Amino acid sequence: MRLSRYFLPVLKEAPSDAQIVSHQLMLRAGMIRQEAAGIYAWLPLGLRVLNKVEQIVREEMDRAGAIELLMPTLQLADLWRESGRYDAYGPEMLRITDRHERELLYGPTNEEMITEIFRGSVKSYKDLPKNLYHVQWKFRDERRPRFGVMRGREFLMKDAYSFDLDEAGARKSYNRMFVAYLNLFARMGLKAVPMRADTGPIGGDLSHEFIVLADTGESAVFCHKDLVEMGAPGPDVDWDGDLQPLVDQRTALYAATEEMHDEAAFNAVAEGDRLSARGIEVGHIFSFGTKYSEPMKALVAGPDGKDHMVQMGSYGVGVSRLLGAIIEASHDEAGIIWPESVAPFDVGIISLRVGDAACDAACEAVYKAVHAAGKTALYDDTDARGGGKFASMDLIGVPWQVIVGPKGIAEGLVEVKNRKTGERQTAPLADAIAGLTAKAAG
RNA sequence: CGGAGUGUGGCUCAGUCUGGUAGAGCACCGCGUUCGGGACGCGGGGGUCGCAGGUUCAAAUCCUGCCACUCCGACCA
Numbered sequence: 001m002r003l004s005r006y007f008l009p010v011l012k013e014a015p016s017d018a019q020i021v022s023h024q025l026m027l028r029a030g031m032i033r034q035e036a037a038g039i040y041a042w043l044p045l046g047l048r049v050l051n052k053v054e055q056i057v058r059e060e061m062d063r064a065g066a067i068e069l070l071m072p073t074l075q076l077a078d079l080w081r082e083s084g085r086y087d088a089y090g091p092e093m094l095r096i097t098d099r100h101e102r103e104l105l106y107g108p109t110n111e112e113m114i115t116e117i118f119r120g121s122v123k124s125y126k127d128l129p130k131n132l133y134h135v136q137w138k139f140r141d142e143r144r145p146r147f148g149v150m151r152g153r154e155f156l157m158k159d160a161y162s163f164d165l166d167e168a169g170a171r172k173s174y175n176r177m178f179v180a181y182l183n184l185f186a187r188m189g190l191k192a193v194p195m196r197a198d199t200g201p202i203g204g205d206l207s208h209e210f211i212v213l214a215d216t217g218e219s220a221v222f223c224h225k226d227l228v229e230m231g232a233p234g235p236d237v238d239w240d241g242d243l244q245p246l247v248d249q250r251t252a253l254y255a256a257t258e259e260m261h262d263e264a265a266f267n268a269v270a271e272g273d274r275l276s277a278r279g280i281e282v283g284h285i286f287s288f289g290t291k292y293s294e295p296m297k298a299l300v301a302g303p304d305g306k307d308h309m310v311q312m313g314s315y316g317v318g319v320s321r322l323l324g325a326i327i328e329a330s331h332d333e334a335g336i337i338w339p340e341s342v343a344p345f346d347v348g349i350i351s352l353r354v355g356d357a358a359c360d361a362a363c364e365a366v367y368k369a370v371h372a373a374g375k376t377a378l379y380d381d382t383d384a385r386g387g388g389k390f391a392s393m394d395l396i397g398v399p400w401q402v403i404v405g406p407k408g409i410a411e412g413l414v415e416v417k418n419r420k421t422g423e424r425q426t427a428p429l430a431d432a433i434a435g436l437t438a439k440a441a442g
Numbered sequence: 443c444g445g446a447g448u449g450u451g452g453c454u455c456a457g458u459c460u461g462g463u464a465g466a467g468c469a470c471c472g473c474g475u476u477c478g479g480g481a482c483g484c485g486g487g488g489g490u491c492g493c494a495g496g497u498u499c500a501a502a503u504c505c506u507g508c509c510a511c512u513c514c515g516a517c518c519a
Binding site: 009011012013014015016017018019028034036037090091092108109138140142143144146151155156157158159209218219281282283284316317318319320321322352353383384385386387388389390391392394403405406407408415 | 443448452453454455468469476477478479480481510511512513514515516517518519
């Protein structure tokens with residue numbers, strides 16, 4: 001993308017409404033624009049990152065055997081009356097009436113609807129297990145939206161729902177999501193720690209929150225410090241096999257959010273291993289048995305020929321919130337430092353003298369080579385002054401930057417800079433191109 | 443929802459106490475000089491001061507009501 005043709009409204013100063021660093025940087029980098037409290041428009045740069053994060057979530061769900069579909073944002077109130085949640089959910093639910101005076105709601109979550117879809121089509125245990133998910137915008141009329149996309153009223157969530165014949169099967173489904181979540185957050189450069197959690201209004205008794213540690217997090221959390229650096233199992237686990245050991249390896253160590261915190265158990269952890277911090281909840285998984293299948297009559301025939309209520313679980317990831325969490329975890333004074341997996345562009349090209357034939361030609365060569373390697377570049381071909389170009393490129397956090405100036409290119413040299421380390425190296429143009437396309441491809 | 447605070451060009455803010463022709467920096471437009479880490483000169487455009495009433499010869503400024511947004515607390519991807 002040529003910057004001269006792009007839409008990238010960067011700000012030198014942070015709007016005063018933004019209090020935490022991720023919100024300030026998203027606004028300054030021209031990723032989002034606030035339209036109302038907790039409601040944001042996603043500008044081109046923000047959307048690129050949002051799409052990348054969403055795609056990683058999607059790939060890891062698919063890998064774990066979940067199947068994507070798409071449910072609507074609007075739901076009928078009657079569906080929620082079946083589960084009893086229409087009255088129970090409270091003022092957080094945005095309720096709407098259509099021209100026929102039909103009561104609708106803008107979905108805050110989809111347990112009811114997925115159960116309705118499931119029960120209409122699945123009648124036999126032979127079709128189980130199933131895990132259906134979608135990535136869709138949700139609306140929750142928060143009492144107090146805050147921190148930009150971290151607690152918006154409209155937000156993008158991946159929510160998956162598992163269906164099993166019995167509790168043992170449900171446990172396997174839960175474990176698959178548990179492991180998938182470890183992998184998915186790791187791919188975004190996040191250290192997310194699974195913690196025992198309160199089940200809240202979703203219900204059920206087995207639940208973990210995945211927490212990214214950050215000083216600006218909304219939850220107080222307590223855990224064994226080894227969990228933070230434990231890492232993810234990776235994609236090559238046996239998804240149909242026994243994942244319990246991988247889960248146990250983590251749940252054996254103490255980790256709990258404030259609501260579930262047990263001071264005595266925490267104190268049993270060696271003092272040097274105790275970590276008391278704040279965290280951002282980026283994922284939450286629940287196993288809740290027949291909470292919805294019972295009132296909504298989601299039944300399947302078992303091998304015994306009798307009807308059984310399906311065992312369900314739900315698994316959420318705050319996709320839009322993840323952008324805030326990633327920035328909180330990865331930034332410096334100059335701006336955002338995107339992990340390469342979610343960076344809006346792989347390479348930034350800065351021309352220090354637009355219109356200079358040698359500079360233009362070198363920039364074009366890099367630009368074409370990066371795209372030929374299947375990667376993306378943001379080419380700053382504007383005639384702004386040099387300093388501003390560097391600042392903007394650093395602000396939006398492009399991982400690799402190539403700087404082309406008339407003095408260097410006269411000798412065939414360009415500069416390559418790594419955003420994260422700040423390292424700069426001067427190299428012949430051809431070497432720089434080879435290095436960038438290799439790095440970008442790696 | 444309780445408490446606190448803020449609304450003045452796109453962004454950051456001054457001006458409000460003490461009423462008297464709406465300001466600055468950045469950004470933007472034009473011309474020129476420049477050009478290797480947020481350049482300089484000259485010229486220029488852009489604001490019914492959140493909205494509605496009221497007081498006054500006169501309101502960004504005083505009074506009343508409303509709206510929006512932010513922060514702290516109780517709830518949540």
